[in-house]
């Protein structure tokens with residue numbers, strides 16, 4: 001981290017990351033107080049956006065608004081992001097929340113009987129292909145657009161392609177060329193539990209029924225240091 005500043009209520013610094021050939025300097029601010037890990041997600045969203053923008057520079061991206069083909073792939077979500085998304089859903093007006101919860105129930109009704117509620121012993125590739133074959137839309141997808149765009153998971157931000165959009169709908173993803181965006185979102189997976197754990201986003205409401213309820217609180221800068229310490233591991 002570069003220069004650090006402590007002001008009332010927040011800690012700010014310029015985070016300098018070098019990932020492969022990519023160098024990013026990004027101003028970041030997190031709460032000074034002890035907070036749950038969910039409170040630093042906005043800072044991580046800004047950081048991921050900056051890394052993606054740097055990776056995108058000078059490249060052609062074929063993703064467009066209204067193309068939700070990739071929103072039928074498995075979206076791995078960490079506990080921290082899962083808790084943040086539950087807060088988001090809980091804060092929605094009742095009617096909208098009910099509609100989204102219905103879509104989660106519909107997704108679970110397909111995925112659970114198909115043995116796709118969790119990766120289990122399968123390889124990432126095997127699980128991803130089996131999951132994609134079910135063609136289950138993300139419950140946040142509306143009219144082929146992300147209805148929570150500003151709050152979408154970190155990994156959704158990192159997935160962009162340069163190949164023709166229609167290839168993304170193919171069963172084996174053959175010919176799809178993702179942009180080489182460093183997946184710094186992976187560092188969020190072990191933020192709270194010290195182990196790499198995730199669940200498919202579409203299983204968010206099922207995860208809610210069994211999730212750990214005790215959450216640690218740490219100063220924002222400590223969460224940030226834990227995240228930075230896990231980059232590249």
Ligand code: SF4
Pocket residue numbers: 070071072075138139140141142145146147148149152153156
């Ligand atoms: S959260 Fe949004 S961007 Fe991510 S898979 Fe769902 S609809 Fe698509």
